[in-house]
Amino acid sequence: STELAQARREKNFLLAVTHELKTPIAAVKLFLETMQSRSIDEEKRKMMTGQALQETKRLQSLTENILLATRMDQQQAIAELMPLNFSELLQREVERFQRLYPHRLETEITEGLSVLGDEQMLSALIVNLLDNAFKYGGTEMPVRVCLESSSNKLLLTITDSGKGISIQERKNIFRMFYRTGNEETRSTSGTGLGLFIVAAVAKLHRAEIEVSDNQPQGS
Numbered sequence: 001s002t003e004l005a006q007a008r009r010e011k012n013f014l015l016a017v018t019h020e021l022k023t024p025i026a027a028v029k030l031f032l033e034t035m036q037s038r039s040i041d042e043e044k045r046k047m048m049t050g051q052a053l054q055e056t057k058r059l060q061s062l063t064e065n066i067l068l069a070t071r072m073d074q075q076q077a078i079a080e081l082m083p084l085n086f087s088e089l090l091q092r093e094v095e096r097f098q099r100l101y102p103h104r105l106e107t108e109i110t111e112g113l114s115v116l117g118d119e120q121m122l123s124a125l126i127v128n129l130l131d132n133a134f135k136y137g138g139t140e141m142p143v144r145v146c147l148e149s150s151s152n153k154l155l156l157t158i159t160d161s162g163k164g165i166s167i168q169e170r171k172n173i174f175r176m177f178y179r180t181g182n183e184e185t186r187s188t189s190g191t192g193l194g195l196f197i198v199a200a201v202a203k204l205h206r207a208e209i210e211v212s213d214n215q216p217q218g219s
Helices: 002-035 042-073 086-100 119-136 194-204
Strands: 082-085 105-109 114-117 143-150 153-159
Touching: 002 042, 042 119, 042 194, 082 086, 082 119, 086 105, 086 114, 086 119, 086 143, 114 119, 119 143, 119 153, 119 194
Parallel strands: 105 143
Antiparallel strands: 082 114, 143 153
16 A cells, blocks of 8 residues: 555665664764774874765765755745856866766866756755766766756756666656665665655756656666
């Protein structure tokens, strides 16, 4: 039944969040314990501080996603629309991913494209789309980001070369908690909030979002 499916998705969400929290917390704990050791040299301490900061950012991003998704779900989120340079915002987030995935990002970003938008929400939209593309886009496969102006509108396209999304699943991927497969056996991490947030942010900005096949493979 629909209620049973929803209950299962919520259980999967809790399992996924627990897993997503445990990994960076354990890593940060290990880094800090190692840094307490007096025998560690400065170069290694510096490297571990950087890695601990990276893990802390993961925690921050997950927390922000949960808070934003909850507000969206309860229809309490209000977009504070202001004129902003969307090209610059996109470039900023793209550079962050380029540091995480060197040599995998291909970009074609038209400069100086502005929009009336909520910077924090649009940033979440970009991050979740990119995160999704790298997560399901196949190891070492390229991810392409394109921003252009079309008929007085902005057109943002994020393309991966993964296994793609089946036609049956396309109507579900923007639902809260929805993830393919079973939580206990799934190999990819995630909470099932990313694309829900993307769709909700798009709606608040009166934007349209759609998924289609990439040729020869991917989404």
